[in-house]
Amino acid sequence: MGTLIDFILHVDDHLVTIVQTFGSSTYFILFAVIFIETGAIILPFLPGDSLLFAASALAANSVYHLNIWVFAGLFLLACVLGDSVNFHISKKLGQAATKNAFLSKYINEEKLHEAEGLFDRMGDIVITLARFMPIIRTFIPFVAGGSTMTYRRFLPYNLLGAVSWVALCCGAGYWFGNTAFVKAHFSAIVLGIIIVSLIPIAVTAIRGRSKKTAE
Numbered sequence: 001m002g003t004l005i006d007f008i009l010h011v012d013d014h015l016v017t018i019v020q021t022f023g024s025s026t027y028f029i030l031f032a033v034i035f036i037e038t039g040a041i042i043l044p045f046l047p048g049d050s051l052l053f054a055a056s057a058l059a060a061n062s063v064y065h066l067n068i069w070v071f072a073g074l075f076l077l078a079c080v081l082g083d084s085v086n087f088h089i090s091k092k093l094g095q096a097a098t099k100n101a102f103l104s105k106y107i108n109e110e111k112l113h114e115a116e117g118l119f120d121r122m123g124d125i126v127i128t129l130a131r132f133m134p135i136i137r138t139f140i141p142f143v144a145g146g147s148t149m150t151y152r153r154f155l156p157y158n159l160l161g162a163v164s165w166v167a168l169c170c171g172a173g174y175w176f177g178n179t180a181f182v183k184a185h186f187s188a189i190v191l192g193i194i195i196v197s198l199i200p201i202a203v204t205a206i207r208g209r210s211k212k213t214a215e
Contacts, residue, residue, distance in 0.1 A: 011047060011054045012186050019064050026066070030055055031074040037138060039082035041089060044138035050190045052169035057177020072170050079131065079162035083141040087154055090145025115139035124149075124157055131161030134194070 019026045030051065037046040052075055059068040115136050118126050130140035144154050176182055182189055 011050050011190060012057065015051075015054050015058055016064075019058065019066065027070055027074055030071070031078045034075055034078035035082040035085075037082060038079070038141060039085040041086055041138060041142060044135045048134060048137070049132075049165075049169050049193050052166065053173035053177060053190070053193065054186075056170040056173030057182075060174045060178050068170065068174050072166055075170065076162050076166045079166065080158055083127075083137075083158045083162070084151070084155075086138070086141035087145035087151060087158075090142040091151075112139050112142070115143045119143050119147075124153070127154060127157035128161035128164070131165040 015026075018029060022029060033046055033051060034048065036043055037048055038044075052071075055066075055071055055075075056068055058064045059066040059071055115130070118130070118136065119140065122129070127140055127144060130137045141154070141158070
């Protein structure tokens with residue numbers, strides 16, 4: 001876990017190492033990380049927002065010979081495919097996945113219930129909004145797949161969330177990631193991105209506990 005935290009907080013340094021080691025294969029490595037974050041269900045803690053921001057910052061620097069449009073396209077595809085695989089796994093397995101001896105060890109029941117609560121209160125649009133919420137974005141497609149929702153109904157919200165998220169994170173990284181201030185305070189900014197993205201989850205959890213206390 002310590003290694004993962006270090007990777008997230010110093011993602012720019014680690015990405016430089018990956019680029020120098022793997023070259024153009026970096027595109028597919030980062031594609032896999034973003035895909036697995038939601039597609040695998042059991043790995044919601046993988047970096048997302050900060051990874052897109054840092055990768056786009058590197059793409060803006062000609063030293064690394066990376067193309068921002070290739071990144072954006074692959075990240076968009078990874079988002080849509082990851083959520084779609086997640087949705088279909090739930091559609092096929094349903095609650096059996098949470099009862100499975102192996103999967104149940106890695107599926108966070110508390111976060112799954114939070115996702116269910118968000119879905120009940122906000123409706124289909126939460127599929128789009130959840131893309132901006134770490135951890136929860138892994139469980140919302142699973143909740144949607146376990147409901148009566150069809151994939152045709154799920155897909156537009158999935159696409160809207162993916163396009164918005166990739167555009168915002170990649171755009172911010174590309175245009176601001178190489179400024180002197182951001183470079184000097186990159187770790188603090190990454191931490192800030194993580195904290196801001198976790199605020200909706202914290203608010204939802206507090207409201208949920210307050211409601212239970214009132215009842």
